[in-house]
Amino acid sequence: MRPSGRLANQMRTISIETGFAHHAEGSALIRVGNTEVLCTASVENRVPPFLRGKGTGWVTAEYGMLPRATHTRGNREAAKGKQSGRTQEIQRLIGRSLRSVVDLPALGEMSITLDCDVLNADGGTRCASITGAWVALRLALGKLVATNVLRQLPLRGQVAAVSCGLTAAGPVLDLDYVEDSSAAADTNFVLTADRRIVEIQGTAEESPFTEDSFNELFALARQGVSVLFEAQTEAVNRAENR
Amino acid sequence: MRPSGRLANQMRTISIETGFAHHAEGSALIRVGNTEVLCTASVENRVPPFLRGKGTGWVTAEYGMLPRATHTRGNREAAKGKQSGRTQEIQRLIGRSLRSVVDLPALGEMSITLDCDVLNADGGTRCASITGAWVALRLALGKLVATNVLRQLPLRGQVAAVSCGLTAAGPVLDLDYVEDSSAAADTNFVLTADRRIVEIQGTAEESPFTEDSFNELFALARQGVSVLFEAQTEAVNRAENR
Amino acid sequence: MRPSGRLANQMRTISIETGFAHHAEGSALIRVGNTEVLCTASVENRVPPFLRGKGTGWVTAEYGMLPRATHTRGNREAAKGKQSGRTQEIQRLIGRSLRSVVDLPALGEMSITLDCDVLNADGGTRCASITGAWVALRLALGKLVATNVLRQLPLRGQVAAVSCGLTAAGPVLDLDYVEDSSAAADTNFVLTADRRIVEIQGTAEESPFTEDSFNELFALARQGVSVLFEAQTEAVNRAENR
Amino acid sequence: MRPSGRLANQMRTISIETGFAHHAEGSALIRVGNTEVLCTASVENRVPPFLRGKGTGWVTAEYGMLPRATHTRGNREAAKGKQSGRTQEIQRLIGRSLRSVVDLPALGEMSITLDCDVLNADGGTRCASITGAWVALRLALGKLVATNVLRQLPLRGQVAAVSCGLTAAGPVLDLDYVEDSSAAADTNFVLTADRRIVEIQGTAEESPFTEDSFNELFALARQGVSVLFEAQTEAVNRAENR
Amino acid sequence: MRPSGRLANQMRTISIETGFAHHAEGSALIRVGNTEVLCTASVENRVPPFLRGKGTGWVTAEYGMLPRATHTRGNREAAKGKQSGRTQEIQRLIGRSLRSVVDLPALGEMSITLDCDVLNADGGTRCASITGAWVALRLALGKLVATNVLRQLPLRGQVAAVSCGLTAAGPVLDLDYVEDSSAAADTNFVLTADRRIVEIQGTAEESPFTEDSFNELFALARQGVSVLFEAQTEAVNRAENR
Amino acid sequence: MRPSGRLANQMRTISIETGFAHHAEGSALIRVGNTEVLCTASVENRVPPFLRGKGTGWVTAEYGMLPRATHTRGNREAAKGKQSGRTQEIQRLIGRSLRSVVDLPALGEMSITLDCDVLNADGGTRCASITGAWVALRLALGKLVATNVLRQLPLRGQVAAVSCGLTAAGPVLDLDYVEDSSAAADTNFVLTADRRIVEIQGTAEESPFTEDSFNELFALARQGVSVLFEAQTEAVNRAENR
Secondary structure, three states: OOOOOOOOOOOOOEEEEEOOOOOOOEEEEEEEOOEEEEEEEEEEOOOOHHHOOOOOOEEEEEEEEOOOOOOOOOOOHHHHOOOOHHHHHHHHHHHHHHHOOEOHHHHOOOEEEEEEEEEEOOOOHHHHHHHHHHHHHHHHHHHHHHOOOOOOOOEOOOEEEEEEEEEOOEEEEOOOHHHHHHOOEEEEEEEEOOOOEEEEEEEOOOOOEOHHHHHHHHHHHHHHHHHHHHHHHHHHHHHHHO | OOOOOOOOOOOOOEEEEEOOOOOOOEEEEEEEOOEEEEEEEEEEOOOOHHHOOOOOOEEEEEEEEOOOOOOOOOOOHHHHOOOOHHHHHHHHHHHHHHHOOEOHHHHOOOEEEEEEEEEEOOOOHHHHHHHHHHHHHHHHHHHHHHOOOOOOOOEOOOEEEEEEEEEOOEEEEOOOHHHHOOOOEEEEEEEEOOOOEEEEEEEOOOOOEOHHHHHHHHHHHHHHHHHHHHHHHHHHHHHHHO | OOOOOOOOOOOOOEEEEEOOOOOOOEEEEEEEOOEEEEEEEEEEOOOOHHHOOOOOOEEEEEEEEOOOOOOOOOOOHHHHOOOOHHHHHHHHHHHHHHHOOEOHHHHOOOEEEEEEEEEEOOOOHHHHHHHHHHHHHHHHHHHHHHOOOOOOOOEOOOEEEEEEEEEOOEEEEOOOHHHHHHOOEEEEEEEEOOOOEEEEEEEOOOOOEOHHHHHHHHHHHHHHHHHHHHHHHHHHHHHHHO | OOOOOOOOOOOOOEEEEEOOOOOOOEEEEEEEOOEEEEEEEEEEOOOOHHHOOOOOOEEEEEEEEOOOOOOOOOOOHHHHOOOOHHHHHHHHHHHHHHHOOEOHHHHOOOEEEEEEEEEEOOOOHHHHHHHHHHHHHHHHHHHHHHOOOOOOOOEOOOEEEEEEEEEOOEEEEOOOHHHHOOOOEEEEEEEEOOOOEEEEEEEOOOOOEOHHHHHHHHHHHHHHHHHHHHHHHHHHHHHHHO | OOOOOOOOOOOOOEEEEEOOOOOOOEEEEEEEOOEEEEEEEEEEOOOOHHHOOOOOOEEEEEEEEOOOOOOOOOOOHHHHOOOOHHHHHHHHHHHHHHHOOEOHHHHOOOEEEEEEEEEEOOOOHHHHHHHHHHHHHHHHHHHHHHOOOOOOOOEOOOEEEEEEEEEOOEEEEOOOHHHHHHOOEEEEEEEEOOOOEEEEEEEOOOOOEOHHHHHHHHHHHHHHHHHHHHHHHHHHHHHHHO | OOOOOOOOOOOOOEEEEEOOOOOOOEEEEEEEOOEEEEEEEEEEOOOOHHHOOOOOOEEEEEEEEOOOOOOOOOOOHHHHOOOOHHHHHHHHHHHHHHHOOEOHHHHOOOEEEEEEEEEEOOOOHHHHHHHHHHHHHHHHHHHHHHOOOOOOOOEOOOEEEEEEEEEOOEEEEOOOHHHHHHOOEEEEEEEEOOOOEEEEEEEOOOOOEOHHHHHHHHHHHHHHHHHHHHHHHHHHHHHHHO
């Protein structure tokens, strides 16, 4: 029995609110249960130095957590003067995941920065960030098409992420904080709507696990992301039809 | 005529939503027109080293702005590795302003950290932070009384802030971003509900101004904060009655 | 009765020694009682990136305190690896104050950096810095005119600063360290010789104060700066006649 | 055909030299082809603050690369003043991987720091680090047993790592630099000698891949680590018998 | 012929003014020609962690240069966020030099920090710092004896420093900036009044030099420091007799 | 009697292995007894900003120590976020020493960076670094001649370094760690093969020493470097003949 009473293969309630950030070219406030992340996409007419003059674009991500997004207040990274290893690991993952579905040469010499800021944390913030960032990115690209900057969406598909783990209740989908902090192992799956793999990060600090367990987690993830792809699609449609 | 069509002495629409941050002892999401700040109050059972063993409490503040709270994306301070002078100036102001109405010895050896994070910026973020932080602080103190940690609220009154400035439309109340960036001079007033002064910060980089102009700005501020005190009171009542 | 025996409206002894820094285009070693600040003006033939090609100049300031300018030794900011919030707040104030009296377009694409380094501290260091920095700036501009780099002084007037506060002896002018550290409230006034306001920073951390008190402090400040304007004028005359 | 002429399932030549670092409690200079990493294990009689008094030990890792371990010189992280996100990500991975096979309570209140410094880089440095760090750790623990600090090895097994990827030559084992920089996708497998999973990190920045491809990579990794486990065992035996 | 017209073995004019820093336990404003350094000695009742409980004292030094002490303005180290290698090298030298003449166990568990801040630079700032710091230290120790904190001066002698170099005018004593920046080689000699060596730092970046040249420089230094020892003694006598 | 049983004028065993770093234009792994430093020379086709367009080259050095090169583990400088004063002092010394024998204009607008990383430390790491860096530099320059980038070696000679000190066993050559940490004084001599002086750094923190002692140390150093020059020559010959 899971602490939340959910079934093993049951996602938390998902909602995606677009347009929360007034100035961003695209934005999505995603809620996965009590985890809440504000994702914005910012378009700039330049690329980082290593890409200048190569006729290709860039997509990158930054991640942050408000100091009191968590049960006890965490130190503000800006005040400490550096981003933690965890923060950097997460923002690199978000950036790679989104780049995997963007046709960078088709984007041309523009950069899109995806900022994912956690307002409330209850487990799964990196997965919610990837899922929400895709919506922010999609809306920003849509605006570039609508304003004739681009002819068509330089997007190869849809990407979303979910974490699964081995808990006292067995293998379960979409870990919340209580589950996450006591799981023997957990794996983040970043998958595409056409059933391919973008990233898999499985970790078993507590106790190494078997290939069979891994396959069970993978099957759960397949179910989870299908819910997320629907929520993304619906949010984009809602935003573009108003 | 003001760009927004407002009267010279007209505040923008105010709303204060409490409880937005799930984990904080007190929180307020304040909206002043299109400026939106999430304020949280975090209580800890310890004081900074310079106060240890003195039987008195502490209240401090930190301020931040999400990278895309603004028209064009700003660099993330955590990534740059330091807080700007502007950020530090603002968070010091918020801290002093709130301490001025707290009875620190009555608080006892506890600290309250007020985090003010700007989600959307349209001028007046430091004033909105002070006004919202008071609500977050008040709710956190109320919880300490409700749980018998404190016998009564260690609070000497109510504090709120508003900016006034000399613009093309003359002296006006509650500058938005367009007004703020072209004002000849502007002044932030941090005032108490019993009509006293906590902080006054008047700045005339463009062109020094007269004492008469200053007095006009002060009179506008008096009107503005009365609206804010009502909004604060109503938000606290709403939060504590539910 | 004030600790120093001064009258409520009595400034400390003022002296301004020019030319102390051998290499600077302008320099002033200002003494206000036992507070002593070395102010230098450095001219450079370039402006910061955000002004390049705009045909206008820039004036900025940096502030520092020698580690043993104070009663007990403070940590060296260069060794700590960052400037405190207080330092940044002060240097931003000095920069804004001096820019308010400079005709930046008339200066042309040049920068002037005002360095204010406190050699001995006894209260009022930011005010002494502004007052001394004006002399250093004025001498540097005079040298640009004397060497035909500029046709005339790009200066709109004279600026000086003084702090007033509410102490046990009532409202008093020009706080020294003992008064400053026990004042219920204090206000820094940055004023021009033509009786206008550049900056007002009033702070009442201990206990909010009334508008009447504020007006009394303002009246004292008016008296104080008239003494400073004379000292500035005399120092400039002395320097340029030798 | 692979650039090196190796078969798809062929590892590079492995050698593990122990005792290279004179002072460390355990050390291994591991060579995987032209990749060369010096791994040291340092034992200290204390644990980090968050573990004090809990009767349990700690294992952590740090990773670095000499500036000219690579084709073109990289900047020294100590000179830049911070570790890159890549460095932090790798050292966190090494730490988690080794902790997964250590019985931390049995270790008692001691810390072991594993330093992995790359002397020559030709792809696969993080995997070589994990494999070599296990030997350094094993030797340090052996010394604690030999000196009666511990009764028995607090070790639950053997861990090693290898990367596999999808290249122009199809799925291949143990990528070198040339392969790594052009692979469509690559996955690092951290596995135990009893055939369980510690970490899996699959990345497909270029192009998402199928579950079948993933399974092929996994099968190759199984073959690869069996070679590494042998090399580890042999190195430990050689070291402890002399 | 030297640029200044001085003889090869002629020091610049020396003056040492004590008491310039009001708060320091000892202070000396030393002028060696146009080089001017403010040296303060600050006494604290504690030692650094590595000496706690060992019954011995500590002497350390910090060095800084005001941004406009030089011909063109240098960046402020506090603003850059770090001390340069040159600064650290100099302050380590000053600290070692002064410690060499202090009886640290006789000082007891107290620290003395010597701050040397260059107000005007014209070559030889590190040597002037050492020479002036000895006076500040001596006065601070004298005060500890006068107030019965110590029974006698924990001082083994007098230390001073001078630089000599190989210039177009041959080997010369006490280089000024013009000479220093074009010398083929220069050497700093830190010597004691009883004719012993504390530090010798000879550098020949431009062109390696012979042992004979070195011996000539050494002989000049012997002459130079005898002038400095007299100036130190006189300054201390003047300070303690008033 | 020296702890190692060596004679007063006896160097430790020297070995210099070239080519250890696969990618560097020149590399030398130097062993002086148990001290072991990996030195690499990296050639780049550009110079630092202050030399651009001046038609001259640059040689610089960086120094580091692996965390467990020492008896007890030291903190990693990259993790601490800054290089210690000691590190900066040493790398500046290495850079100056090597520049003294390079004909920078003949090198043309190229930079050579010498990285000296200590793998095992047993005293004398800065001297071993200089001696080994010369070999790495020499090989890199040789490669530039061999590939017709330069017509001839822009090298004015050979440089090597050794430390001598006053120990319980009297003045001795080539201090190891045990001797170094208890010596009353020690001096590093950086000398050329044509018997000239590049750098002398004598330090007597414990107790100032006489000119006679200094001369004895100098004589020992002369003997020591002659051994080093031979080892350098032989290593270069071995490397270039294969």
